[in-house]
Amino acid sequence: MHISVNVDGVTYADEVEPRLLLVHYLRERLGKTGTVVGCDTGNCGACTVHLDGHSVKSCQMLAVQANGHEVTTIEGLARDGKLHPVQEAFHSNHALQCGFCTPGMIMQAIDLLADESDPDDETVRKGLEGNLCRCTGYQNIVRAVQDAAQRMKPGAGPKQEQHSDEHVSSKQPVGGE
The missing domain is CATH 3.10.20.30 (Beta-grasp domain)
Structure with a gap:
């Protein structure tokens, strides 16, 4: 055919x-x-x-x-050598464990964010429920989708990566206050 x-x-x-x-x-x-x-x-x-x-x-x-x-x-998804905001957010939020589910999760997350621009945890979890992560990285995946939602808002600038070995104390102001 x-x-x-x-x-x-x-x-x-x-x-x-x-x-x-x-x-x-x-x-x-x-x-x-x-x-x-x-x-x-x-x-x-x-x-x-x-x-x-x-x-x-x-x-x-x-x-x-x-x-x-x-x-x-x-x-x-990438354009002119620049990752899509959801790809960036998955990287920045360490939502890539073994990586097997990642392509499908990212594609589903983009579709979810097209309908829901500021999803809460429950909305993200329901929106991704047809995609399985065998490494149980759901916490970071949910965080990445919410981060991507913020990155995709008009006027949003690039976010700084925060690596898991960095520690930010909640007692000190962050960002030069």
Whole structure:
């Protein structure tokens, strides 16, 4: 079957088997290996990509269903060598443990933040509940999504990274007060 799909800003025209999953098309045909194959059942969310700006689990979608659509993978987020604010926030908040769930978490978080610009903990957890972290890094992931929400607000400047070995005392003012 012939398909034409725009992936990360590039249009691809291909012949594919009607039963080829989108995740396998992205990884094997296009080399988009940041889209991870986790469970092949849609339970883990590691394969999450955007289809026309909304998150989908690419292991539950056929490549032919993407025909005529725009797909964004984790590789397509950075622009001009600059990471997407959600990618920056995941890095700054140490929300990357083993990294296996990270691409799917980031893609789902971007979709969540498109609808909810200032999510509380419960909103983040509910918004990411279809994505599993096997390392139990949820605290840092929730923190990263909330940080990304702040980074994405108009006029927000870049935040300074705070490394886990740094200690900030709550008794002293921070930022030159």
